Amino acid sequence: MRFQRPRYRAAALLAAGAALLGTALLQAPADARTPSADTAAPPSAAGAPVAGTAGAPVAGAPVTGAAAAPMAAAAVGPTIWEDNFDGPAGQAPNSSKWRYDIGGSGWGNDERQYYTNSTRNSALDGTGNLVITARQENGGFTCHYGPCQYTSARLLTAQTFTQAYGRFEARIKIPRGQGIWPAFWMLGGGNWPTDGEIDIMENIGREPSIVHGTIHGPGYSGAGGIGAAYTLPGGQQFANGFHTFTVDWEPNSITWYVDGIQYQRRTPADLGGKTWVYNHPFFMIMNVAVGGYWPGYPDGSTAMPQTMTIDYVRVSSLSGGGTGASQITGLAGKCVDVAGANSADGTTVQLYDCNGTAAQQWTRPGDGTIRALGKCLDVANAGTADGTRVQLASCNGNGAQQWTYSAGKDLVNPQANKCLDVTGNNSANATPLQIWTCTGGANQKWNV
Structure with a gap:
């Protein structure tokens, strides 16, 4: 998540763990395929890279599904943690795995939603998915700008699971629409940006074919985050189906994939003297924001409610970097x-x-x-x-x-x-x- 950072409840901060700082190197994005059998087949159409989105706080142009010189990915080891969201329709997500951020403070980004722990905003669908629903409201909650216009949910593992290194992935069907901002991401603690942030997937509704992957740390946070974007070829849109979003995080590198195609890799050292802070446990977050400085705000074209459907979230060990x-x-x-x-x-x-x-x-x-x-x-x-x-x-x-x-x-x-x-x-x-x-x-x- 970009720009100013969210405010976190004290309990979440206590669970995050302390940061140990090092130095970092950036490498140019490369395109390759993960070895996981769980990832979807890559798009068959090939497109040329397009120019970066105006105002998007990332480094590097979006990468399409076109094949490039392959790079060897780390071998995947045993599953450490997962949630397949099995259970009856309407049931809340597993409280031993997920907790909630709650409130309508704007979360540092002038967002318009109030995050709740209600099953109206996050619940199992009975077919093995978790659904996060952003709804338009007519009062009932108070936000930083007055009566809240929207509700949604933000789930996190700060109190239940933290992990340094491994493969972090989720299979997700994202929502669509102007002002809608879904994300699957990680934080290293409550002292942002010193503790670090890894954005596995972000999308803003005005870019239906593009997702972003970014790291934020001290001196390269907010609009200065280091990252790249991936564009589906042939005019495909992410909201039309499920896609798998993955990072392989090793002690000296972070690599991003969409549907098994590698589109970005960052490795330890060349941050212009800035600090690499990705060497301690992080926790995961999934949310759908409505509005904000970066995505803009819903307008007459935005249909509500909007849903983000998550098939699974999984964390596995990596053996290739060990x-x-x-x-x-x-x-x-x-x-x-x-x-x-x-x-x-x-x-x-x-x-x-x-x-x-x-x-x-x-x-x-x-x-x-x-x-x-x-x-x-x-x-x-x-x-x-x-x-x-x-x-x-x-x-x-x-x-x-x-x-x-x-x-x-x-x-x-x-x-x-x-x-x-x-x-x-x-x-x-x-x-x-x-x-x-x-x-x-x-x-x-x-x-x-």
């Missing part, structure tokens, strides 16, 4: 080791002489986790305090199991913004590992 099993060595050349080679949840992770056993073989599958014996390196009880022990636990996608590896050889848990640390700077066998404020000491340096 590494094979190997030792992680640190203080005194010793290895990160699972005590007793015990795969039970809660087993202490420690320092020990390197011995080549499975208890010292760690993989980094590209989803931000570090894994051994089929489980994840985990900060006990999702703690953030200095001295919180590190253990092995079943992989669950939360911020306690996210790690980034810095150029300075630190392994950092972004949720705590603290380093993997050898307790007491003690190189003796069986010294437990913990998290601690990053100091640059030898007991926090790791060869991965």
Whole structure:
């Protein structure tokens, strides 16, 4: 979502996790196909790229479905989280997966809708879809401009699921019409734009054949966001059918696809000295806004109600950007080791002489986790305090199991913004590992 940023409820902010900052590089958009069997067949017609939309806050011209030199996509691993929206018609979406933003403040963009948690605005349709409905209203809610003219819904996973890295995708049939603004996107926290934003799909109603993918961060937010647009060839319109919108997010790249066709890739470094902030857990958002600075406002041509229909939302791990099993060595050349080679949840992770056993073989599958014996390196009880022990636990996608590896050889848990640390700077066998404020000491340096 562009321009000024939405205001978030405190509960959503608490769930977002802290940001760990790095530097970034941009690469030119490329066109390729994702390997997923779930994506739709690409359009058969080929069109030439067209000029960027006037006033649209993105970098680069829209890309059409025309084929270009392929680029290898990351291999897709297991599904981490999904919602297929199964259930009876009229039922609210699963509250263990989705919560709501509520209100009519304008959300920083002079939007005209009041977001509700009513099933009038978001409900299952009984055939495996979630439907978000924007309705014209005649009073009943108060907005920043007076009695609200519209209601809609904005669903988010800030309190239920956050994840760093992976494939994020949804199969969606978007609404249509002047002033209608559907989006599927992600935020890294409540401190915008420092915590970052990844827009997987945005459409504004006056561009029925175009969707936008954008990143926003410090110094490149709002109208200065970095992104590109994708145009369906042959005059096709996105509202006429379902399309699959995907990003593959790896530690050093974000790649966008529509229906399996890659149209943009951004990778770490060339932001003119600005900061890459896509190395910590984000949460997902789906919404339909009505009006706003960028899309403009409904007019006599806008039919209401308008619906966005979501077939599924899915998050999968990526293995193509990760590494094979190997030792992680640190203080005194010793290895990160699972005590007793015990795969039970809660087993202490420690320092020990390197011995080549499975208890010292760690993989980094590209989803931000570090894994051994089929489980994840985990900060006990999702703690953030200095001295919180590190253990092995079943992989669950939360911020306690996210790690980034810095150029300075630190392994950092972004949720705590603290380093993997050898307790007491003690190189003796069986010294437990913990998290601690990053100091640059030898007991926090790791060869991965």
